Amino acid sequence: MSSSSGSTSLVFKDVVFSRPGGFRVNANTTFSPGKLTVILGPSGSGKTTLLDLAAGFLTPDSGDIFEVKNGSRLKVNNIAPEKRRTGVVFQDFALFPHMSVLQNVSFGPRMRGAKRSEAVEKALSGLEMTGMQKFAGRKPAELSGGEKQRAALARAMAIEPDILLLDEPFSALDAALRRSLRMEVKRLQQKTGITTVLVTHDQDEALALADILIVMKNGRIVQEGTPFELWHNPKDAFTASFLGRSIKLKVFDIQTLSSNRYLAVTGAGDIILHSHNLPQDFLEPPSVPALLAIRPEEVEIHPAGELAGIVNSSEYTGTMQRVKLTPANGREESGTMEINWPAKEPPEEGSEIRMRLKENGRASLLSQNNSGS
Numbered sequence: 001m002s003s004s005s006g007s008t009s010l011v012f013k014d015v016v017f018s019r020p021g022g023f024r025v026n027a028n029t030t031f032s033p034g035k036l037t038v039i040l041g042p043s044g045s046g047k048t049t050l051l052d053l054a055a056g057f058l059t060p061d062s063g064d065i066f067e068v069k070n071g072s073r074l075k076v077n078n079i080a081p082e083k084r085r086t087g088v089v090f091q092d093f094a095l096f097p098h099m100s101v102l103q104n105v106s107f108g109p110r111m112r113g114a115k116r117s118e119a120v121e122k123a124l125s126g127l128e129m130t131g132m133q134k135f136a137g138r139k140p141a142e143l144s145g146g147e148k149q150r151a152a153l154a155r156a157m158a159i160e161p162d163i164l165l166l167d168e169p170f171s172a173l174d175a176a177l178r179r180s181l182r183m184e185v186k187r188l189q190q191k192t193g194i195t196t197v198l199v200t201h202d203q204d205e206a207l208a209l210a211d212i213l214i215v216m217k218n219g220r221i222v223q224e225g226t227p228f229e230l231w232h233n234p235k236d237a238f239t240a241s242f243l244g245r246s247i248k249l250k251v252f253d254i255q256t257l258s259s260n261r262y263l264a265v266t267g268a269g270d271i272i273l274h275s276h277n278l279p280q281d282f283l284e285p286p287s288v289p290a291l292l293a294i295r296p297e298e299v300e301i302h303p304a305g306e307l308a309g310i311v312n313s314s315e316y317t318g319t320m321q322r323v324k325l326t327p328a329n330g331r332e333e334s335g336t337m338e339i340n341w342p343a344k345e346p347p348e349e350g351s352e353i354r355m356r357l358k359e360n361g362r363a364s365l366l367s368q369n370n371s372g373s
Contacts, residue, residue: 007033007195008069008085008162010054015063017053025049025219031163032212033068036189036196040206041216042242047199048167050216054197055088055165056081069162082111087156089166093148095140101127101151102136108159119158126154129188146177153185157192164189166198170205178202182209203244207231215239231295232362233279240293240366247299247307249327249335251290251365264292264365267327267334268307271356277363286367296322296340298361305356309337314346321346325353 010031018024025046031037031054039047052058053065060077067074067084076084087108095104106116106123114122127133130150140148149169156164166185170178186209189196200206206213207227214224215238223235234240241248253265260275262285271292275282299307309325316322321341327334339355347353357363 007193008067009033009195010163010197011066011068011073012050012053013064013066015053015060015065017049017058017060019049023219025053027053027063027221029214029221029224031195031197033195034193035211036186036198036209037212037214038206038210039197039199039214039216040201040203040243042201045216046219047201047216049219051165051167051197051199054163055086056084067162085159085162087159087161087164089149089152089156089164089169091168091171093140093152095148095151095155097140100137100139101132101143101154104140104151105155105158108155112159122158122160123154126156126158127151129157129192130154130184145173146181149173149181150184153188157188161194164194164196166196168199168201170200171202178205185209203242207244215243217242233281234293234364234366237291237293237366237368240291240364245296245322245338247292247294247296247335247337247339249292249294249307249337250333250368251288251292253288254285254290254365256285262365264290266292266307267329267331268309268337269305269328271306273357273363273365277357277361279362279364282365285365289368291335291364291366291368293364293366294357295362296338298358298363299339299355300358301339301341301353302356303354305354307337307356308352308354309339311347311349311351311353313349314341316346323347323353328352 012027012029015027041047065076067076102123105126106119109119109122127136130153132150132154170181210227213227213230215222217238223230223239230243240246249266249268251264251266255263257263262273264271308328312324312326314321314323323339323341325337
């Protein structure tokens with residue numbers, strides 16, 4: 001199997017692809033060698049289209065796609081999927097119902113010219129990697145959802161791919177099985193060093209799996225980086241809103257108090273932000289109205305806190321209460337607030353909760369004009 005020392009990167013250079021109806025994908029990105037990249041976005045954002053372009057199921061209208069390995073660059077725009085060293089795991093498994101698991105998994109190597117004995121050897125290796133050896137003789141109808149997904153993963157691995165592509169591979173599975181299988185995929189990717197790209201709309205899944213995270217909206221890449229970077233330093237209002245829960249407050253005015261202190265006026269109160277509270281690449285405040293985004297774990301409940309909200313509802317998660325609030329001025333257009341409440345009993349609906357940014361808490365001041373569209 002592939003190893004990280006010879007891993008392949010996949011480069012999208014000025015790639016444009018249009019669908020009937022006007023939807024267009026524009027992409028400039030590199031899927032890093034030996035890394036697991038997760039593409040995250042809402043339905044219709046272009047995630048699967050980007051994956052289909054990577055697999056060769058679609059051809060760009062313009063721009064180029066390159067595979068780069070050991071310093072050699074190969075343009076793959078017009079190379080058929082079956083001619084590439086790319087394994088694909090589909091959302092619906094796509095197993096042949098009349099074939100056994102072993103026959104399904106050995107099908108890829110056979111179609112690529114391997115002799116029967118060699119194809120079986122490669123298939124058995126794939127089944128061993130995914131823990132499916134004992135199911136080799138079964139038909140897909142005799143497998144559970146998780147077993148079908150493992151068989152599909154084994155089939156993708158049997159062709160010894162340089163690149164592995166997974167299209168929402170866990171969406172049809174229950175929550176517990178999703179968590180288990182996604183960790184298996186992570187383990188397998190780390191063990192083999194195969195360049196892997198996974199598409200999902202599940203933020204928790206994306207954060208748990210990704211070495212590199214790409215967020216898409218309306219056919220464009222809004223932001224990419226490590227999950228930590230995107231979580232703590234969203235570049236726009238869309239990423240801050242889409243990626244996980246946060247306090248999102250409309251900023252009506254920003255005053256520069258000194259070279260490293262700013263006063264943000266919001267519907268939940270006025271808050272002083274120091275340079276150490278803001279991203280390292282923060283240069284100057286955006287024009288207003290702007291957006292103040294703060295993750296729930298960056299604030300603490302305090303009776304003298306600068307920010308205040310009125311409790312709307314709460315949800316018990318097993319470890320805490322997730323409390324939703326309206327900014328204290330009562331105007332919905334002022335933003336939304338969601339905090340972690342550690343107590344066993346939720347706060348009373350309609351009550352006021354005051355909070356403050358932790359001393360080293362992180363926040364982002366974002367332009368509302370740059371929403372990633």
